[in-house]
Amino acid sequence: MEPILIIFDLDGTAVAARPDAQPSKHLVDVISQLKVHKPHVHLACATGRTYAWAEPVTSVLGLVDPCIVAAGTQIVDPKDGKEVWSKRLTVEAVESSLHVLADMNLDPKILIETDTPDTAKVASLITPDSFLLLDVQDILPSQVEELITRIKAVANVEIAKVTSPRPEFINLHITDKQATKEHAVGELKRILGVDTSNSYGVGDGYNDVHLFNAVGRKLAMGNAVPELKEVADEVIGTLANDGLAMYLETFCKD
Secondary structure, three states: OEEEEEEEEEEEOOEEOOOOOOOHHEEEEEEHHHHHOOOOEEEEEEOOOOHHHHHHHHHHHOOOOOOEEEOOOOOOOOOOOOOEEEEOOOOOHHHHHHHHHHHOOOEEEOOOOOOOOOOOHHHHHOOOOOOEEEEEEEEHHHHHHHHHHHHHHOOEEEEEEEEEOOOEEEEEEEEEEOHHHHHHHHHHHHOOOOOOEEEEEEEOOHHHHHHOOOOOOOEEEOOOHHHHHHHOOOOOOOOOOOOOHHHHHHHHOO
């Protein structure tokens, strides 16, 4: 049988959008069944979380195929944590982005590749380096567009808006232009030998538009932002109703 790739977001899709969230037993059980009975079905996450933050979830899910982490800037083998592929920001891009934040009198917490929410530093304490990403936390919606415009004017980067666990804020993922979920999914399809027509993407957030751009079938969660639902081929169940697990069960029946 031809290989199939199902790529799903974590926060808001597989787990609740909070640092300590864990997947449901239903989802864990369905993934286990697929691994045993449908070995041609590859299952991978594509998350904005750094690997250090994603690993507690990927390990419980029992994922064994390479997973996309850090907003599409890195692919990691979840079995041993080794990097399979990555694309990093330049030092100059990091410096320019931090300068714009300072110029706007913003000093938000920022996650880089080794961080979890507990270890993130504020922008003013970060020493510029060639990081995978700058995961900028909790920007007021009224400041988002100006911040994006000003950073893009001085740095050759891609910036994706991300739903924050705190609904009054927006998070931003600043990455190299060639390091979005779209680019990483393309690389993952090549690694696994999967044709685009046999690839499925499941997400809920603004940045999952990049995921959708690289797959053959686009699935938005019932709790997804309206912008994602508008470009989806299908809207499935909500996170609260175990929508991802219920969708994956359809592959168990084939």
